[in-house]
Amino acid sequence: MKNKVVLILFYALLPLFVFSQDLRLKEKVIELAQHYYDQGLIQQPYAISEMKHSLSTDSSEWTQSIYFKVALLIAENLIKGAPIKPWFTFDAVSKPIIDKKLRVIREELALVRTAPDLLSVFSTFIRPMGNNTKIIYNEYQYRLRLSNHHLSKASSDTLKWLKHALSVYRWIDQLDIPRYLIVDIGSAELRYVVKGVDSLAMRAVVGKPSTPTPFFASWTDQLVLYPYWHVPLSIATEEFLPKIKHNRSWLQQQNMQVIDKRGQVLNADTINWKRLNSSFFPYTLRQSTGCDNALGILKLEFSSPYGVYIHDTNNKSSFLRPYRFLSHGCIRVEEPFRLGSLLREKIDTALLQSCLLEQKPLYKKISTPMPVFVIYTLAHPLKQGAIHFTRDVYHLLK
Structure with missing residues (x-):
């Protein structure tokens, strides 16, 4: 009889326990958003007002809730950084690393059920700051x-x-x-x-x-x-060509060679330098080693x-x-x-x-x-x- 009463009480109180756990998880998301924003580590306090307003009324599944979306946004922001200009105009390093990390963290966040779970995900995947x-x-x-x-x-x-x-x-x-x-x-x-x-x-x-x-x-x-040194075309035509036209021996003084489109070294004296300009320069200047x-x-x-x-x-x-x-x-x-x-x-x-x-x-x-x-x-x-x-x-x- 005693065990039966305990069991009844357990099932009666279970929804309250789950609600309490769920509430603490949501509060932790709000706390993290505010914390990282105050520290200057994310660029905006993602939906804090909306999350506070929905604390007691939001009954959606965790992965469908605004709290999950904000937790994911915080993680993405912490991992990817906030591209404040001037940023990189070419990046051959980060994309595969970051894409893999974000994929894993999304999967891990989907499994979160409690506030400690959430903190564990962040501490595992968000690297500490370097020196x-x-x-x-x-x-x-x-x-x-x-x-x-x-x-x-x-x-x-x-x-x-x-x-x-x-x-x-x-x-x-x-x-x-x-x-x-x-x-x-x-x-x-x-x-x-x-x-x-x-x-x-x-x-x-x-x-x-x-x-x-x-x-x-x-x-x-x-x-x-x-x-x-293969001289860039802009330098060859804008800076060096006027010097060559003025003094043909300048090429020899600078240990420069003239290379054609087939990669062959040409005799500079056989070239009609007067007809060359920034619009027509079918050669490459190469400086010897x-x-x-x-x-x-x-x-x-x-x-x-x-x-x-x-x-x-x-x-x-x-x-x-x-x-x-x-x-x-x-x-x-x-x-x-x-x-x-x-x-x-x-x-x-x-x-x-x-x-x-x-x-x-x-x-x-x-x-x-x-x-x-x-x-x-x-x-x-x-x-x-x-x-x-x-x-x-x-x-x-x-």
Whole structure:
């Protein structure tokens, strides 16, 4: 009899227990939405008012409810980041990683029944911040608190720069890639990052405002030692052609060759240079290999639609300048040998330092392809935990 009474009470109270669990789950979704929005980690407080209003009246299945949809939106926002412009114009890295992660998290969220279940999904699939991201996040929170007391144009701009940088770095964190190269155009610097911590940093020379370096994510899988420089058509016709017309020996002085469409080297003296112009130039200019080559003696190759690379340079003095927005779009690095040694252990530095003339290019595969992120931010994390702000040279974060 006693057991029967207990059983009756259990079934009588079960709906209340389920309702209580369901209510706590919904409240947790609201709490997460508010929390992540207040922290600046999602861009909007998804339907918080609507969810609060529906707490006691919404009887739909979890996967059909607004609470599930908001939980999914929060997860997507945390994983994908919020693409605040300027964002990547070419991305060969993130899509398969993020698509797989979102597919799994959607499946896991569909199985959620309680608030602890929900927290477990978020803690399992949302990667913690890397060291650089934490530095930016802490500075953002500090500036946000200050702005609550006094919001000026300067503090508003600073918050915008920090929020943009936070979005970029969080996005990279969620890809869960153990090591990668990051080129921050805003600071004209390249960094080699291992497990979220800078392992190497060096100065870079990046594109001028008139010929900016594009922002993209790609994979590098090959080094080229003693690369040729195939001069882009715009540089060949707009900058070099007038010099060649003025002084034919300029080609020889610059170790330049003229290549036809079949890849054959031509005798420059047999070409009627006067009839050539920016609309008609059926040749490629190629600079011979060696230490005088504009690409120096080492180049990182990666796929992108832009024809820009990370490479050495024959103009070492440019790294001493505070303003290093000087290239036609490519990324010149200060310590190419050191970078090459990190990417490929067995690299013959003696060969590189020999400055051989007319050395044929040597192609060296990188055993594990590495992601390269070329970004543009104005808030740059330093190892000491501080933030270095730079001016908006490209005028993109007004």
